[in-house]
Amino acid sequence: MAEGTAVTERTATTERAGRRRGPHLVPGRMVAVLLGGLAAALAAVAMAGVTVGSVDLPPGAVWRVIGSHLTGAASPDPLRDQVIWELRTPRVLVAALVGAGLSVAGVALQALVRNPLADPYVLGVSAGASLGAVLVVSFGATAFGGLGVTGAAFVTALLSVLAVYALAQRGGRLLDSRLVLAGVAVGYLCSAATSFVQLRLDPSELQGLMFWLMGSVAGATWSDLGVPAAVIAACTVLLLVQGRSMNALLAGDDAAAGLGASVPALRIALLVVASLLTATSVAVVGGIGFVGLMVPHAARFLVGADHRRVLPVAALGGAVFLVAVDIVARTADRPNELPIGIFTTGLGVPFFLWLLRRRPGGAA
Amino acid sequence: MRLDIAGVTAEIDGTPIVSDVDLVAEPGAFVGLIGPNGSGKSTLLRTVYRSLRPSAGAVSLDGDDLWRMRARQAARRRAVVTQHGDLGGEFSVAEVVAMGRAPHKGVLERENAADRAVVADSLERVGLAHASDRLFSTLSGGERQRALVARALAQEAPLLILDEPTNHLDVRAQLGLLDLVRSLGLTLLAALHDLDHAAAYCDRVVVLQHGRVRASGPPLEVLTPEFVADVFGVRAHIGAHPITGRPHIAVASAKPW
Numbered sequence: 001m002a003e004g005t006a007v008t009e010r011t012a013t014t015e016r017a018g019r020r021r022g023p024h025l026v027p028g029r030m031v032a033v034l035l036g037g038l039a040a041a042l043a044a045v046a047m048a049g050v051t052v053g054s055v056d057l058p059p060g061a062v063w064r065v066i067g068s069h070l071t072g073a074a075s076p077d078p079l080r081d082q083v084i085w086e087l088r089t090p091r092v093l094v095a096a097l098v099g100a101g102l103s104v105a106g107v108a109l110q111a112l113v114r115n116p117l118a119d120p121y122v123l124g125v126s127a128g129a130s131l132g133a134v135l136v137v138s139f140g141a142t143a144f145g146g147l148g149v150t151g152a153a154f155v156t157a158l159l160s161v162l163a164v165y166a167l168a169q170r171g172g173r174l175l176d177s178r179l180v181l182a183g184v185a186v187g188y189l190c191s192a193a194t195s196f197v198q199l200r201l202d203p204s205e206l207q208g209l210m211f212w213l214m215g216s217v218a219g220a221t222w223s224d225l226g227v228p229a230a231v232i233a234a235c236t237v238l239l240l241v242q243g244r245s246m247n248a249l250l251a252g253d254d255a256a257a258g259l260g261a262s263v264p265a266l267r268i269a270l271l272v273v274a275s276l277l278t279a280t281s282v283a284v285v286g287g288i289g290f291v292g293l294m295v296p297h298a299a300r301f302l303v304g305a306d307h308r309r310v311l312p313v314a315a316l317g318g319a320v321f322l323v324a325v326d327i328v329a330r331t332a333d334r335p336n337e338l339p340i341g342i343f344t345t346g347l348g349v350p351f352f353l354w355l356l357r358r359r360p361g362g363a364a
Numbered sequence: 365m366r367l368d369i370a371g372v373t374a375e376i377d378g379t380p381i382v383s384d385v386d387l388v389a390e391p392g393a394f395v396g397l398i399g400p401n402g403s404g405k406s407t408l409l410r411t412v413y414r415s416l417r418p419s420a421g422a423v424s425l426d427g428d429d430l431w432r433m434r435a436r437q438a439a440r441r442r443a444v445v446t447q448h449g450d451l452g453g454e455f456s457v458a459e460v461v462a463m464g465r466a467p468h469k470g471v472l473e474r475e476n477a478a479d480r481a482v483v484a485d486s487l488e489r490v491g492l493a494h495a496s497d498r499l500f501s502t503l504s505g506g507e508r509q510r511a512l513v514a515r516a517l518a519q520e521a522p523l524l525i526l527d528e529p530t531n532h533l534d535v536r537a538q539l540g541l542l543d544l545v546r547s548l549g550l551t552l553l554a555a556l557h558d559l560d561h562a563a564a565y566c567d568r569v570v571v572l573q574h575g576r577v578r579a580s581g582p583p584l585e586v587l588t589p590e591f592v593a594d595v596f597g598v599r600a601h602i603g604a605h606p607i608t609g610r611p612h613i614a615v616a617s618a619k620p621w
Binding site: 022023024241242244245247248250251252253254255257258259260261262263300304305306 | 410413414415435436437438439440442443444446448450451454455456459463464466467469471472497498499515516519525
């Protein structure tokens, strides 16, 4: 009798311990803590981003300048004010927004094509968006039916996703090899067209070309922030609402329909959201690669595959990541600044290859 | 729940894959859908998943047109275990089963204690209560199918559709799964490959060939040796199972050797 009770208790304890641990590194109830930690990390890395650069500034001065703007007081030091408030702060905020936007775009694309290798850069969506942006920058809004830079980038991004999608599928199933090859091909085509448009217009504009091909957050201004902030917030909320359906979609179209998801509508929503997020990012900072590949993977590694957890973790994590990478890009070769895309690609390609090798033979 | 497939034609890229199919599953019955490869079984089932709209005919549940319901409403009345049950990510077994609660939840509503109880109960019924915190990807083939049946149970739908649920399972897992679904007390429609399974477990079978219904009725009335030879191209012997005494179909290659 006593023995029986002891055994039952032990079993119960083991079960409880097992449940508390769960299969994910960060269990469900700790996700809020993780998000708080990421928010704190974002604040810290943003502060560092404003403090360091070609000239390092004392943190006290940074606080005083930011404080003066937030309270509306007169600025203590016009020169530092210029560097901190007009150059570095918007730059850090743009890096954070774009990091979040590209990461969320990666999550949307990966759910759409049901393949973790998807990323706006790998699938040629960034290159597609660059083309539209460059057309408007070069020829003016009239070249694209009155659309602005972001609008034109959205149209060409959407067209390139559709092209990749159509090329990569056979009988409704997407194959790894075809997906990557179609993405690379569409990306090259769009990049070539972008180069052609720019060089034709102004052969001395090589600097601008580098911007669209490699991406850069240098030169971001306060006026660059509004549209991306609104688009990224709206898209992230829209995806969060669809989190359950996105989970179901991973099990296949038939299973998702069986679970009550409206599959065609969901696919259209994911297509539009991924294109919109990529387009707004590219319009502001050019093509920055592999953020949408690495960050969602890191998020899933921590919290598992449930999109309702992956999305907020990836958004905040992506913001932290890109602000941090921008600090490295600014300080690695001082006083020169290197394009941020060199670093994200330098990290992302080995990661991509590792992921490619780890996956079983090209299955969808 | 009565499933009524009436005069359904379904096309893929303009080619009819199933034509004018009638099939009825009475409440509580286990109906087997059988036929050679390419006879249109999976395509017909897709019209019940609502992933392929019939170009003619109607699918109805207790008289209500399935294709006129809202997606979530349909998912509260019929659950689905598809053939490719692989999930593209790291979900725990409990998370997979909790997906079955989706049609019962508002978009921003979180799973509550009642949902968790349904999930735990579903896992219990399929014998996987101990595995709820494991990663779905680490389960064996038989356990995965059971977890997907548990997900369907969590939908609390009275009709369960299965597409070749015993594919790739070892013999024990195959029979275990069929025992399990038969014991659930649901209306069942399952595409089955194994004629012996169909004979032993189904109340009725519907035989498809070239996208059309060749015959339907109780297995022993339909699956005569002549009929099996005609549709499946094999010789068949029908008798009582030497161990269980249930109907039993032994098949052999059409060419003696």
